[in-house]
Amino acid sequence: MSAVPLPTLPRLKTIYDVLYLNERIRLGSGPSYADEIVDPDGSYAALVRILDGTRSVSELQGQLTESLDPDEVLDALRQLLAGGFLEDAAEVPPDNLSGSDLKRYAPNLDFFRTVVAPGESCFTPQSKLKDTRVLLLGLGGIGSNVCMALAELGIGHIFAVDFDRVELSNLNRQVLYSTDVIGQRKADAARQRIRSFNPDIEFEVSDRRLTCLEDVREAVDQARPDFVFCLADKPNGLIDFWVNEVCVQSSVPYAAASVSARVGTAYTVVPGKGPCYQCRIDSEIALAPELQEPLDYIRENHINARNAAMGPPCMFLAYFLSYEMLRHRLDFMGEILASHRLLEVDFVTFAQQWHDFERRPDCRVCGAVPAVGMTYPA
Template identity: 30%
Template sequence: MNDDQLLRYSRHILLDEVGIEAQQRFLDAHALIVGAGGLGSPVAMYLAASGVGHLTLVDEDRVDLTNLQRQILHTTQSVGQRKVDSGRQTIERLNPDIRITTLACRADAATLDSLVSDATVVLDCTDNFVTRHAINRACVAHRVPLVSGSALRFDGQVSTFDARSPDSPCYACIFPPDENFEEVACATMGVLAPLVGIIGAVQAAEALKVIGGLGKPLTGRLLMLDALSMQWDSFRAPRQTSCPVCGDASHSPPHTA
């Protein structure tokens, strides 16, 4: 780290649990952020401010006026721009020393397979189960930690899945891909603006803990927030041996006659 970096990140370095060693790990890390909307906004801004050296933003959408109530990466002047381009401008103003890669495309299986393999940590900031499961499969395949968050109306949830640990569940252990979960979106149900900030900030904190080897991440726990009562609940989420993605059967050799 140079003198400017030592000053910029001094409040991290003052923390005994972080110090220069973990801050250097932040600088050396690559965080893949899928989704540059309500959750991706605080995630990207906090990771950039914290000095995560390489951020990759993936989002195919453009900024719409309805996004501005909660998607703080973007401004009124961003309306009509691609979200990844607007996000890049905000992040560069916040911390010009980090590297930013942007992809204005849908996060399909092939794209994720390529991107996840090069990431230190992946942050799922999307809003649909198909993409969530595709991200999870790629993270399990490449043994890359995944921090997943969601927010709708007044309810939020976040968890960390670490395929490097044999005891860690994956996203599919909690939300099996063959179950018919109701697909709802804030475009039809609404969402409290600060809720995505709260959940996104927790995701960013979890990512820094994973990168820096700090504390105890939310591996094996699902943290849920009811913002109306401001009540947090934490539930154990064990690994399922029958999981089609990370379970024992998924790693068994194919049957031959």
């Protein structure tokens, strides 16, 4: 039996279809229906039919005297509550959720109804998302998809950074932009798009190039984020290291991804709870020292590979990273998937591999005595 108090006005969560079948009641439809209630005489069907949130527990008991005694009503309500099928129609949503929010995010709320603990509110996670602050570095292929996902989720405060202009060749994957904004600054086009798409969130964007560690630190200090997305690809061979160092030192988790033609990768760093990006790179070079030379060459010669990313891989990785952020912000979503490993996807065969990594005690960023103000090639 559930120890959670019964709702003031019990209501069967409307996300669950109710099928009144032969001597049983099915909650939910399709092959993955939620549960069934054995009901040979239809007495429990009488209860389920009036769980519309307009009656108190005592009123339910009084209306069902011909089919169920008061204790049977209580027992049935407790079992439905423990199974996660009941909510309280008397609940008032948090103050930070407006009427517009409740309509816009109604599908989000229905999703939360299926995953929150018994007795917990579906409004609480949406309220927490509205209070969430995110820093988005890069509004390109993956970054623009992440930006839209954040606006869809109702992330209340998004701070983005990008220095580029919209080009026609961006439009195969960068969903923030359209043909009529070609030539505009991405910062301006993104601001216009997000304000049009979801005017109820706070969206700030900085039109600047990140050229050094201190630039990244300034962006993090300005955004004061709960979570960071590292999706900038310039300067190649440096930006990932800068973001990693700043986020580890600031104790801010971040997620990153990239697509190189057919292969995409994604990872998440949670400072203090797993390896950082420097740990992974140091481990890879320790196993294959020959990797150091091309990394140095890329840094010294400012090498940036020609872009061969198509739209679907960018969208896939963007939504994967968005779920990593959700797992961090909402406990009931489970553990972050890529905090100790790198996800690699072949987008031709869709073969997926996980590459495990461990935190290195000698890591110059997150080790026992992290270095502060590391130097990098110019």
